[in-house]
Amino acid sequence: MFRKNSFSGGTHPHDEKQWSSAKAIEIMPLPETVIIPIQQHIGAPSDLIVEKGQTVKKGQALSSSSKFVSVPVHASISGTIKAIEQRPHPLGANLLSVVIESDGEDSWISDFKEEPDYFELDVQQMKQRIADAGVAGMGGAAFPSHVKLSPPEDKNIDTLILNGVECEPFLTADHRIMLERPDEIIKGMRLIMKILKIDTGYIGIEANKPDAIALLKEKVNKETGIEVVVLEVKYPQGAEKQLIKASTNRDVPAGKLPMEIGCVVQNVGTAVAIYEAVAMQKPLIERVVTVTGTSIHEPKNLLARIGTPFSELIACCGGMKDNTAKIVNGGPMMGMAQLTDAVPVIKGTSGILVLDEKTANMQEENPCIACARCVDVCPMKLLPNHIASYVEYNKFDKANELGIFDCMECGTCSFICPAKRHLVHYIKLGKALINEQKKAV
Numbered sequence: 001m002f003r004k005n006s007f008s009g010g011t012h013p014h015d016e017k018q019w020s021s022a023k024a025i026e027i028m029p030l031p032e033t034v035i036i037p038i039q040q041h042i043g044a045p046s047d048l049i050v051e052k053g054q055t056v057k058k059g060q061a062l063s064s065s066s067k068f069v070s071v072p073v074h075a076s077i078s079g080t081i082k083a084i085e086q087r088p089h090p091l092g093a094n095l096l097s098v099v100i101e102s103d104g105e106d107s108w109i110s111d112f113k114e115e116p117d118y119f120e121l122d123v124q125q126m127k128q129r130i131a132d133a134g135v136a137g138m139g140g141a142a143f144p145s146h147v148k149l150s151p152p153e154d155k156n157i158d159t160l161i162l163n164g165v166e167c168e169p170f171l172t173a174d175h176r177i178m179l180e181r182p183d184e185i186i187k188g189m190r191l192i193m194k195i196l197k198i199d200t201g202y203i204g205i206e207a208n209k210p211d212a213i214a215l216l217k218e219k220v221n222k223e224t225g226i227e228v229v230v231l232e233v234k235y236p237q238g239a240e241k242q243l244i245k246a247s248t249n250r251d252v253p254a255g256k257l258p259m260e261i262g263c264v265v266q267n268v269g270t271a272v273a274i275y276e277a278v279a280m281q282k283p284l285i286e287r288v289v290t291v292t293g294t295s296i297h298e299p300k301n302l303l304a305r306i307g308t309p310f311s312e313l314i315a316c317c318g319g320m321k322d323n324t325a326k327i328v329n330g331g332p333m334m335g336m337a338q339l340t341d342a343v344p345v346i347k348g349t350s351g352i353l354v355l356d357e358k359t360a361n362m363q364e365e366n367p368c369i370a371c372a373r374c375v376d377v378c379p380m381k382l383l384p385n386h387i388a389s390y391v392e393y394n395k396f397d398k399a400n401e402l403g404i405f406d407c408m409e410c411g412t413c414s415f416i417c418p419a420k421r422h423l424v425h426y427i428k429l430g431k432a433l434i435n436e437q438k439k440a441v
């Protein structure tokens with residue numbers, strides 16, 4: 001079915017998926033060294049349980065989580081821990097990381113096979129396996145999945161939405177997962193629905209992926225309670241609130257979570273990781289990463305070990321062209337520019353974008369011409385021009401009054417702005433400074 005319901009605002013950047021959408025997932029060669037940050041998720045850091053000089057096997061836990069909103073990390077290769085030190089992290093700053101040098105054997109700590117009766121486990125056992133495997137949202141936000149699957153008793157959850165939208169231009173990792181691992185997606189989806197005790201699930205996919213839509217529709221034909229929803233191609237269709245609106249016509253109130261209106265959203269790649277965690281007790285040690293952009297020689301979708309440096313993925317794609325201006329972790333709208341290609345792939349790394357100067361949109365910003373285009377496109381119905389100006393002139397209370405914390409940093413306003421105002425930059429800065437002021441009180 002085609003849902004005409006969409007969301008207000010949004011924009012239509014060229015999707016740029018032609019570079020890599022037809023490239024089957026390629027398994028990367030074994031890296032010589034991996035750099036595994038202890039924190040890759042939203043929430044409390046996990047606690048280190050290994051030391052320098054120790055040998056580890058692939059899949060062995062490097063940390064444990066004593067807090068609920070936290071997940072452990074695992075060795076993604078077998079070898080020796082050469083260092084435990086601060087290393088550059090793709091989300092900024094330096095963070096404590098375990099550096100493992102490969103022994104070349106790539107040997108697992110255990111034999112991870114599907115258990116025949118995994119679907120009969122009780123819900124608590126399932127959630128414990130998901131937590132132990134270190135599963136965190138793989139669409140980019142990296143929120144611990146077992147927490148998302150544990151809504152408070154008073155929340156009446158009735159709908160799961162699996163996010164296969166992948167609305168960020170250039171990225172095609174989720175598209176390839178849907179084409180190449182549809183059965184695991186559906187098994188993961190069934191597990192999530194069992195854990196949440198619900199009978200209704202949607203798989204939301206943008207209309208620009210007709211092959212994935214056709215395949216998943218065929219797969220869910222035999223399933224009860226699961227439906228593929230074809231969505232308008234519009235950015236940011238894959239943002240949680242916009243996806244829920246387009247799929248169910250429900251509105252998540254400002255400042256609230258999807259659970260308030262009975263919905264849970266999970267990414268399609270996360271569904272595969274949940275299936276592997278529950279059915280095989282397999283930890284999350286690898287993910288599909290789209291390496292693409294105008295300045296990469298051969299765009300690809302790579303299955304990369306967590307901890308592999310960006311430089312190795314770029315090399316695996318023939319390297320960068322001479323006109324490279326920017327390397328981005330993620331897509332062009334919400335991704336973060338990197339200072340170095342030595343940062344590692346983490347659980348939320350959906351793409352590595354290598355851009356030339358023209359595409360990187362690095363023009364100088366000009367004064368606002370008050371055209372209000374940013375207001376028209378904001379899917380959260382904010383006033384990005386005014387919020388950014390208030391931040392620029394240190395009027396944080398005014399920015400707060402205008403709902404700066406409701407901004408999901410989707411980048412639509414900056415994209416549309418004819419003056420090239422760095423609106424999201426000001427908004428992110430404003431949030432950070434307001435939070436600092438709150439802490440200081």
Ligand code: SF4
Nearest residue numbers: 378407408410411413
């Ligand atoms: S103000 Fe925030 S939510 Fe609105 S378009 Fe800009 S980045 Fe997106």
Ligand code: SF4
Nearest residue numbers: 368369371372374417
């Ligand atoms: S789109 Fe840019 S120029 Fe137009 S009102 Fe917004 S900030 Fe000003």
